[in-house]
Amino acid sequence: MTVPGIISGSSEVTSSPRERKIIVANTLPLQSKRDSETGKWSFSWDEDSLQLQLKDGFPPETEFLYVGSLNAHVEPNEQEAVSQTLLTGFNSVATFLPKDLQEMYYRGFCKHQLWPLFHYMLPMFPDHGDRFDRKLWQAYVSTNKIFSDRVMEVINPEDDYVWIQDYHLMVLPTFLRKRFNRIKLGFFLHSPFPSSEIYRTLPVRDEILRGLLNCDLIGFHTFDYARHFLSCCSRMLGLDYQSKRGHIGLDYFGRTVFIKILPVGVHMGRLESVLNLPSAAAKIKEIQEEFKGKKLVLGIDDMDIFKGISLKLLAMESLFETYWHLRGKVVLVQIVNPARTSGKDVEEAKRETYVTAKRINERYGSVDYKPIVLIDRLVPRYEKSAYYAAADCCLVNAVRDGMNLVPYKYIVCRQGGSLVNDSSPRTSTLVVSEFIGCSPSLSGAIRVNPWDVDDVAQAVNSALKMSEAEKQLRHEKHYHYISTHDVGYWAKSFMQDLERACKDHYSKRCWGIGFGLGFRVLSLSPSFRKLSVEHIVPVYRKAQRRAIFLDYDGTLVPESSITQDPSAEVLSVLKALCEDNKNTVFIVSGRGPESLSEWLSPCENLGIAAEHGYFIRWNSKKEWETCYASTGTEWKAMVEPVMRSYMEATDGSSIEFKESALVWHHQDADPDFGSCQAKELLDHLESVLANEPVVVKRGQHIVEVKPQGVSKGLAAEKVIREMVERGEPPEMVICIGDDRSDEDMFEGMLSTVTNPELLIQPEVFACTVGRKPSKAKYFLDDVADVLKLLKGLGDSSSSLKTTSHTEVAFESII
Numbered sequence: 001m002t003v004p005g006i007i008s009g010s011s012e013v014t015s016s017p018r019e020r021k022i023i024v025a026n027t028l029p030l031q032s033k034r035d036s037e038t039g040k041w042s043f044s045w046d047e048d049s050l051q052l053q054l055k056d057g058f059p060p061e062t063e064f065l066y067v068g069s070l071n072a073h074v075e076p077n078e079q080e081a082v083s084q085t086l087l088t089g090f091n092s093v094a095t096f097l098p099k100d101l102q103e104m105y106y107r108g109f110c111k112h113q114l115w116p117l118f119h120y121m122l123p124m125f126p127d128h129g130d131r132f133d134r135k136l137w138q139a140y141v142s143t144n145k146i147f148s149d150r151v152m153e154v155i156n157p158e159d160d161y162v163w164i165q166d167y168h169l170m171v172l173p174t175f176l177r178k179r180f181n182r183i184k185l186g187f188f189l190h191s192p193f194p195s196s197e198i199y200r201t202l203p204v205r206d207e208i209l210r211g212l213l214n215c216d217l218i219g220f221h222t223f224d225y226a227r228h229f230l231s232c233c234s235r236m237l238g239l240d241y242q243s244k245r246g247h248i249g250l251d252y253f254g255r256t257v258f259i260k261i262l263p264v265g266v267h268m269g270r271l272e273s274v275l276n277l278p279s280a281a282a283k284i285k286e287i288q289e290e291f292k293g294k295k296l297v298l299g300i301d302d303m304d305i306f307k308g309i310s311l312k313l314l315a316m317e318s319l320f321e322t323y324w325h326l327r328g329k330v331v332l333v334q335i336v337n338p339a340r341t342s343g344k345d346v347e348e349a350k351r352e353t354y355v356t357a358k359r360i361n362e363r364y365g366s367v368d369y370k371p372i373v374l375i376d377r378l379v380p381r382y383e384k385s386a387y388y389a390a391a392d393c394c395l396v397n398a399v400r401d402g403m404n405l406v407p408y409k410y411i412v413c414r415q416g417g418s419l420v421n422d423s424s425p426r427t428s429t430l431v432v433s434e435f436i437g438c439s440p441s442l443s444g445a446i447r448v449n450p451w452d453v454d455d456v457a458q459a460v461n462s463a464l465k466m467s468e469a470e471k472q473l474r475h476e477k478h479y480h481y482i483s484t485h486d487v488g489y490w491a492k493s494f495m496q497d498l499e500r501a502c503k504d505h506y507s508k509r510c511w512g513i514g515f516g517l518g519f520r521v522l523s524l525s526p527s528f529r530k531l532s533v534e535h536i537v538p539v540y541r542k543a544q545r546r547a548i549f550l551d552y553d554g555t556l557v558p559e560s561s562i563t564q565d566p567s568a569e570v571l572s573v574l575k576a577l578c579e580d581n582k583n584t585v586f587i588v589s590g591r592g593p594e595s596l597s598e599w600l601s602p603c604e605n606l607g608i609a610a611e612h613g614y615f616i617r618w619n620s621k622k623e624w625e626t627c628y629a630s631t632g633t634e635w636k637a638m639v640e641p642v643m644r645s646y647m648e649a650t651d652g653s654s655i656e657f658k659e660s661a662l663v664w665h666h667q668d669a670d671p672d673f674g675s676c677q678a679k680e681l682l683d684h685l686e687s688v689l690a691n692e693p694v695v696v697k698r699g700q701h702i703v704e705v706k707p708q709g710v711s712k713g714l715a716a717e718k719v720i721r722e723m724v725e726r727g728e729p730p731e732m733v734i735c736i737g738d739d740r741s742d743e744d745m746f747e748g749m750l751s752t753v754t755n756p757e758l759l760i761q762p763e764v765f766a767c768t769v770g771r772k773p774s775k776a777k778y779f780l781d782d783v784a785d786v787l788k789l790l791k792g793l794g795d796s797s798s799s800l801k802t803t804s805h806t807e808v809a810f811e812s813i814i
Contacts, residue, residue: 020064020065020161021063021160021161022065022066022151022154022160022162022163023065023067024162024164024165025051025068025164025165025168026069026165026166026169028051028069028070028090028094029045029066029068030043030070030092031045032070041078043085043089045090048270050264051165053487054487054491055491056267056487056488056491057487057490057491058492064091065091065093065160067093067095067147067151068095069094069095069097070082073099073102079094079096093151095146095147101142101143104135105139105140105168108133108136108139109133111340113132114167118192119191119192119194119401120194120198132204144171147169147172151176152179158182161184161498161499162183162186163186163188163494163495164186165187165190166189166190167189167190170208170212171211172211174211174517177519177521178519181511182505182510185215185216186217186498186501187215188218188264189221190221191402192401192437193225193229194228195228196228196231196236199232200232200235206518207517207518209232209233209236209237210517212229213233213239213257214521216255216501217259217494217497217498218257218258218259218260219259219261221403221437222263223261230248233250234672234675235672239251239252241259247259248261253513253520253523253771254522254524254773258497258501260493260497262490262494263441263490264487264490265485265490266408266412266487267486267487267488268483268486272412274381275416277382280382280383286386287387291331291390294330295326295331295393296333296390296392296393297316297331297394297395297460297464298387298388298393298410299332299333300334300335300387300406301335301337301396301398302339303349303376304341304346305346305348305349306400307398308398308399309336309397310349310353311397311456312456313353313360313372314453315395315460316332316371316460317363319457320360330464331371333387334372334374335379336375337379354374357372385409385413388409388410388412388413388414392429392464393431393463394410396433398435399435400436401436403437403438407430407432407438407442407478410430411430411478414428414475425472426475426476427468429446429463429471430445430463431448431456431460433447433450434448434449442478442481444474446462446463507526509523509525509528510522510524513771524771524773525773527777528776529779531765531767533788536734537792539763540732540793543732544582545582545730545732546584546732547719547720547732548577548584548586548733549733549734549749550586550587550737550786551587551588551712551736551769552591554738554739554769555738555742555783556570556783556786556787557783564599571603574600574603574606575602577790577797580794580797582797584607584730585607586606586608587600588712588716588745589608589612592610592658593610593611593624593659597617597620603620605620606620609712609716610624611706612712612741613712613714613718614626614661614707615660616719636662639685639688639705642684642688643655646664646677646681647664649677650674652668653665653669653677654668660707661704661706661710662705664678664702665701665702666703667701674701679698681703682696685705695708700740711745712737712742712744713746713747713749715745716735716749720733729762730760730762731763732762733749733753733762733763734793735749735765736768736780738768738769743774746766746768749764749766750766750775764777765778768780769782769783
């Protein structure tokens with residue numbers, strides 16, 4: 001926290017890019033004024049702007065560059081001169097938007113579609129909110145593109161950190177990531193993020209989610225907002241998250257997108273400097289004199305439908321009705337800030353506020369007493385600070401608000417400094433809605449449901465009759481938190497996490513995939529590359545013995561295929577490989593032996609490892625065998641009723657019965673509930689089977705119980721060991737698969753071939769299907785790529801056989 005005082009803004013452009021932070025927001029932290037006589041523009045720092053205040057979290061030498069719009073329209077012929085003035089004088093880059101685009105983007109999409117939706121308001125009827133308009137969405141996208149162009153003009157992508165503020169620019173990350181794959185990019189949402197049931201109604205929901213996921217770090221005020229975002233990612237994009245050393249992370253195509261949860265703070269120096277103004281001190285005395293002998297309850301809110309002003313007035317009406325002894329002794333001063341939006345809803349809220357206030361004053365007021373004082377004008381900052389300092393209780397009753405810093409400002413002003421008698425202890429009481437972002441951080445506040453006006457009335461009464469000692473303790477607790485978690489702390493903490501999130505950017509290879517707003521970056525290990533026929537065939541032709549292990553579902557047959565039996569092309573490729581005497585080919589699958597042996601019967605020399613290797617057959621003439629000691633079926637009798645109870649309790653789940661295992665599937669269940677039930681089932685089974693020779697594993701949408709030691713990796717190791725014992729050690733090993741169980745096979749394969757006991761050093765080609773993080777060194781894009789590669793190997797075997805026959809015939813002639 002810096003020394004209290006007025007915020008200072010640098011007027012020089014420094015040259016060091018190493019410490020530069022680019023802050024991108026809808027508006028620049030500037031005030032603009034045009035001289036009516038000369039027509040010249042003048043600019044000054046807006047000392048109340050969050051973008052300017054967050055500088056307090058960084059060393060003075062840190063360079064900041066601001067990108068955003070001015071709060072005034074600049075004609076096209078003046079824009080170049082204004083741009084130069086802003087860049088050289090204020091380190092600011094202006095995004096000049098045409099008037100019609102600005103109106104459609106800000107007033108249209110941002111304020112009439114996104115903002116209501118994020119505050120849980122759906123346009124059920126045309127006269128209760130604006131329904132989705134594709135033209136407004138296009139204006140939103142176009143504006144975000146203009147912002148990205150301005151950022152690209154000034155960014156040094158290798159050194160600069162870009163921090164985007166709020167919902168006005170949620171697809172901007174996509175444009176920036178597309179241009180610079182390794183850009184260091186953070187985003188903070190200052191509004192609520194709605195539950196998935198609300199958010200999923202937005203027609204462009206996926207585009208916005210993917211836009212945010214193109215960041216490295218996404219910040220929210222509360223865990224509730226973050227939880228809703230994560231739930232949307234899970235339900236709409238199929239993404240899971242996990243906690244990594246205390247940091248929540250989403251795996252998104254090889255990149256980890258981190259989630260930051262920290263409410264923004266206030267600028268202590270700014271608040272205290274205003275309090276120390278003579279005008280503020282004079283106003284405090286005036287307020288104290290005006291309301292002498294009365295308890296002052298304060299409310300400061302914007303005039304909009306979500307701030308709950310009318311509900312607050314109804315609660316005060318209930319207070320005077322229920323606690324009649326407070327009549328004439330309590331006054332609510334409600335300061336109404338000008339509305340940020342316009343429309344029928346705002347007009348209705350304003351009318352209801354005045355009607356309710358008039359009714360209360362007429363019923364409970366008198367000639368020299370007004371229980372409700374409405375101040376509906378632009379109130380100077382010093383006057384607001386004076387009301388904060390003089391109020392006995394602050395009442396914040398919003399039905400939905402992203403953060404709301406009114407309670408924080410109230411606590412700081414109540415601390416007061418020289419404005420109150422230094423010998424008296426500082427006290428304060430807060431009654432806050434449980435639906436605002438600052439509520440979780442104010443543990444000493446009385447939390448209320450704003451819709452329950454009687455409960456709010458009771459809370460206000462409790463606050464007013466609270467003992468001085470308790471008010472002091474609650475105040476001290478709040479002031480300690482607010483003073484140590486100010487705006488500088490918030491900015492520094494966010495940037496530290498952003499730096500941590502970006503530290504591996506240049507240790508991975510990146511590919512841009514997808515079109516338009518579906519663009520994303522695939523980030524993988526630098527040694528990870530596509531396996532080509534040209535690369536593998538020379539090694540294949542040279543090797544005298546080869547072991548080939550192939551997964552089935554997702555590798556030879558698409559996961560999305562309705563019929564799971566192999567195509568004629570698959571059977572042809574497998575037969576060509578099996579006919580080469582130098583090859584030992586195995587299908588290693590989680591499927592049962594019956595279906596695999598039936599589907600693959602045309603390939604007589606093909607080996608099969610079914611149920612992840614529990615059953616193994618070297619060819620169609622051999623019998624099925626297992627190297628695992630029988631574990632009996634007692635454990636199945638214990639597992640089945642447990643799984644069945646979870647299946648009955650979880651709609652969409654099912655049980656798969658295998659010879660060696662039982663599997664509970666929940667891919668068709670509700671994502672959140674299914675995941676929760678899977679965790680519970682895992683814990684339940686682990687406790688039930690603690691003394692049984694089986695393992696309980698949780699995979700992608702499954703919980704599986706199987707005998708200990710059963711895995712694809714061990715199955716592949718068994719085959720290789722037997723080849724070595726036969727005196728036919730492989731000189732080349734090919735292993736291809738697509739899912740988590742195949743990762744065990746890749747890992748087991750690498751440890752097996754490097755085992756010094758086996759005395760072999762084959763060339764290993766471990767290959768995953770799909771560009772994704774893997775223990776394999778190579779990848780193929782899809783099933784078609786796998787078949788193309790295998791066909792190339794089969795053709796190579798055929799050509800080798802033809803060459804060999806020709807050489808034999810030539811020798812016999814000689």
